[in-house]
Amino acid sequence: EDQVTQSPEALRLQEGESSSLNCSYTVSGLRGLFWYRQDPGKGPEFLFTLYSAGEEKEKERLKATLTKKESFLHITAPKPEDSATYLCAVGKNYGGSQGNLIFGKGTKLSVKP
Amino acid sequence: EAGVTQFPSHSVIEKGQTVTLRCDPISGHDNLYWYRRVMGKEIKFLLHFVKESKQDESGMPNNRFLAERTGGTYSTLKVQPAELEDSGVYFCASSADRGNEAFFGQGTRLTVV
Numbered sequence: 172e173d174q175v176t177q178s179p180e181a182l183r184l185q186e187g188e189s190s191s192l193n194c195s196y197t198v199s200g201l202r203g204l205f206w207y208r209q210d211p212g213k214g215p216e217f218l219f220t221l222y223s224a225g226e227e228k229e230k231e232r233l234k235a236t237l238t239k240k241e242s243f244l245h246i247t248a249p250k251p252e253d254s255a256t257y258l259c260a261v262g263k264n265y266g267g268s269q270g271n272l273i274f275g276k277g278t279k280l281s282v283k284p
Numbered sequence: 285e286a287g288v289t290q291f292p293s294h295s296v297i298e299k300g301q302t303v304t305l306r307c308d309p310i311s312g313h314d315n316l317y318w319y320r321r322v323m324g325k326e327i328k329f330l331l332h333f334v335k336e337s338k339q340d341e342s343g344m345p346n347n348r349f350l351a352e353r354t355g356g357t358y359s360t361l362k363v364q365p366a367e368l369e370d371s372g373v374y375f376c377a378s379s380a381d382r383g384n385e386a387f388f389g390q391g392t393r394l395t396v397v
Binding site for chain 1: 288317319325326327328329332340343375377385386387388389390391
């Protein structure tokens with residue numbers, strides 16, 4: 172069964188304290204792994220797509236990496252404005268074309284000044 | 285460029301009533317998705333349109349849910365009759381060509397009382 176598991180469920184950091192969020196997955200027909208950020212009362216905001224093991228992408232204080240079974244979202248020297256829920260999702264192929272996303276439950280990150 | 289827009293942002297209805305949610309995707313995006321997040325659970329896929337055709341509706345919970353996409357533009361999701369377990373946040377997302385990231389709307393929070 173296709174599944175995405177994120178850990179930890181919640182993470183509290185001090186400003187400047189670097190850490191990593193984990194996303195492990197089992198899925199048939201992987202089309203890509205996606206990271207989203209979600210603020211309260213808003214929809215998920217796209218951050219990264221990773222397609223193959225060994226791939227890395229960076230955006231400001233965030234860096235996403237991918238292996239065959241998991242992805243990490245590394246946060247370097249976080250600031251309070253990085254506080255949000257970070258969602259991991261895997262994309263499935265559907266008949267060779269773009270299919271739906273399977274989401275994890277997310278990691279709620281709080282960064283204290 | 286306007287993002288994905290959803291109406292209404294909130295809806296409170298009584299059990300047994302009908303509710304229609306609307307989604308306006310990003311202009312030019314052929315792919316339109318509906319997702320739902322119920323309390324404490326992950327975001328789950330409901331349905332995928334490619335233009336006006338239903339590509340995948342495997343996530344629709346039952347026949348009380350009806351989705352349409354007239355002329356390949358906006359989409360509606362009707363729940364009739366609504367039940368208590370239909371409460372949650374309904375998200376719409378759109379994407380361009382295959383393999384591209386999906387952009388989400390802000391969601392419609394549906395409460396059935």
